[in-house]
Each structure stands twice: as structure tokens, then as C-alpha cells.
Amino acid sequence: MQFIDLRKAELGEGFMVGRALPTRERRLVGAWCFLDHLGPVKLRGHDGMHVDAHPHTCLQTFTWMMEGEILHRDSLGSDQVVRPGQVNLMTAGRGIAHTEDSLQGEQLHAAQLWIALPAEQADIDPAFDHYPELPMWSQDGIDCTLLAGAFGGRQAPTRVYSPLVGLDLHTSAGGQTRLPLRPDFEYGLLPLSGELRINEVDMDISRFVYLEPGRESLDLALPAGGRCLLIGGEPFPGTISMWWNFVGHTREYINQAYHDWQAGSARFPAVPDARLRMDSPRPAWLPSEPAAT
Numbered sequence: 352m353q354f355i356d357l358r359k360a361e362l363g364e365g366f367m368v369g370r371a372l373p374t375r376e377r378r379l380v381g382a383w384c385f386l387d388h389l390g391p392v393k394l395r396g397h398d399g400m401h402v403d404a405h406p407h408t409c410l411q412t413f414t415w416m417m418e419g420e421i422l423h424r425d426s427l428g429s430d431q432v433v434r435p436g437q438v439n440l441m442t443a444g445r446g447i448a449h450t451e452d453s454l455q456g457e458q459l460h461a462a463q464l465w466i467a468l469p470a471e472q473a474d475i476d477p478a479f480d481h482y483p484e485l486p487m488w489s490q491d492g493i494d495c496t497l498l499a500g501a502f503g504g505r506q507a508p509t510r511v512y513s514p515l516v517g518l519d520l521h522t523s524a525g526g527q528t529r530l531p532l533r534p535d536f537e538y539g540l541l542p543l544s545g546e547l548r549i550n551e552v553d554m555d556i557s558r559f560v561y562l563e564p565g566r567e568s569l570d571l572a573l574p575a576g577g578r579c580l581l582i583g584g585e586p587f588p589g590t591i592s593m594w595w596n597f598v599g600h601t602r603e604y605i606n607q608a609y610h611d612w613q614a615g616s617a618r619f620p621a622v623p624d625a626r627l628r629m630d631s632p633r634p635a636w637l638p639s640e641p642a643a644t
């Protein structure tokens with residue numbers, strides 16, 4: 352097991368999140384390549400989360416809502432609120448742009464993940480899917496929701512392109528259970544609320560734990576009100592590059608996406624009703640532009 356401290360990151364203006372992936376220690380868990388823990392944050396007297404129009408490539412954004420509501424709008428014309436217990440899944444493929452805004456409510460609590468697309472799917476058509484209902488069951492006092500992939504004979508409806516799994520576990524009264532794992536998968540577990548025990552080790556929301564392939568089970572104990580997110584998948588074939596909101600299998604692919612976004616190319620149509628369009632930072636590996644004379 353590898354324990355990784357979450358790092359603080361800013362998402363939209365002044366909205367801080369805990370980032371579990373990517374970190375210096377670990378970039379991927381299966382095809383999962385990004386994991387932000389948003390909140391829980393009280394929205395009274397808080398502006399909430401507002402992210403202006405920005406592009407994505409070669410990935411899927413996966414939003415899992417626990418408290419509050421987020422409005423998603425994208426360059427396909429999608430306009431969809433995601434509520435607790437639901438998933439918004441945006442497939443960027445060759446290119447998409449979107450905005451995200453939290454709506455008024457008491458509290459906001461969500462997990463936002465990215466799934467890297469395999470090289471064969473890097474340039475598929477962009478798509479957006481909303482999943483209002485997901486498979487749910489209880490075991491040993493713990494309520495489980497299957498967000499992606501297959502687990503324990505159940506199958507989530509979410510559209511994914513790699514062998515992977517995502518599972519939310521929470522309990523009001525507390526519970527402990529043994530979860531079956533696939534030895535060919537690697538896994539990551541993120542505490543979302545409360546202090547929990549994983550294989551007899553204490554964890555809280557400040558840390559993420561990575562589990563290498565080869566395991567057949569995981570022992571988990573959650574306190575009353577405890578919650579965590581289990582992700583996993585087959586180790587991703589090859590390597591990916593990431594820069595800002597772009598994923599690609601080569602730096603050349605990302606350079607092109609950067610130039611296309613900055614030039615306002617039709618690859619990234621406008622998002623209806625967007626306030627502002629974010630500027631991409633120049634990839635650090637590109638030589639700097641010649642100074643204007």
C-alpha cells in the first residue's frame with residue numbers, strides 16, 4: 352500500500368479542492384488519471400464553484416455528486432444539473448469545451464474524476480451522458496453505489512472504454528466489510544468523510560491510498576457517517592501526457608490541442624451562455640515564443 356497526501360488545488364476562482372491524482376508519487380490508477388475531492392463546503396456566504404469555458408481532449412470527465420447541485424453546459428449544447436446520487440459523464444474524445452457552476456444550496460460535496468481514453472479512442476466524437484440512477488445495494492451496514500464498471504455481479508450503465516471500476520461506500524450507523532478485488536486490477540481508495548480503517552490502517556480525508564495489483568480482497572471499516580470512494584482498473588497500457596485540461600498519448604497531440612484552443616478552432620465550439628473563455632497556459636516543454644519586436 353502506498354499512502355499519498357492530497358494536495359490543495361484551486362478550481363475556478365477561490366474554490367479549493369483536495370487533489371489525489373495526479374501527484375508526484377502517482378499519475379494513474381487504471382485509466383483514472385485525475386481525482387479531485389470537492390468540499391464538503393457550506394455554501395452560505397460562499398460564492399461556490401464556477402469554472403469558465405475550458406477544453407478537454409482524450410479523456411472523460413466523471414462527476415459524482417454527494418451534496419448540492421452542479422450545472423454542466425458544453426459545446427454540444429448539453430445543459431444538465433447533476434444532483435446527489437447521480438453522475439455526469441462527458442466524453443471529450445477529439446475535443447469539447449464546457450462550464451461548471453454550483454447552484455445555490457446548503458452544502459456542496461462531490462468527487463470529480465477524469466478517465467484517460469485509450470489511444471484507439473483518442474479522437475472519437477465528443478459525447479455527454481447523464482446517469483440519474485446507478486446500481487445500489489447494502490452489505491454489512493454499508494450502502495454501496497456502483498459508479499462505473501462491474502462489481503460483485505453487478506454492472507454500472509456508465510459508458511467507459513477501459514476495464515475499470517468505481518464504487519461509492521457510505522454508512523449512517525457504521526460498518527465493516529470485506530470487498531472482493533480483482534488481482535489483475537490496481538486500486539485507489541479516497542476517504543470522503545470520517546476516519547476509516549483499511550486493512551487495519553487508519554485513514555482520513557487528507558490521504559489517498561494506492562493498492563498494487565495482486566490482491567483478492569480489502570478489509571474496510573467505516574465509522575457512523577463514514578464515506579469513501581474506491582477506484583480501480585487494469586494498469587493503463589502505455590503512457591499519457593497531461594497539460595492543463597488536455598490529455599493525449601503524445602506531446603505533439605497536446606501541442607496541437609493547445610494551439611487549436613488558443614486559435615479558437617472549430618475543434619472546440621463555443622459553450623452557449625459561457626461568461627468567459629479560459630486561456631491555456633503554454634505547454635512547459637514548448638520553446639518560448641520569440642519576443643515581439
Ligand code: MN
Pocket residue numbers: 405407412449596
Ligand atoms: Mn472540465
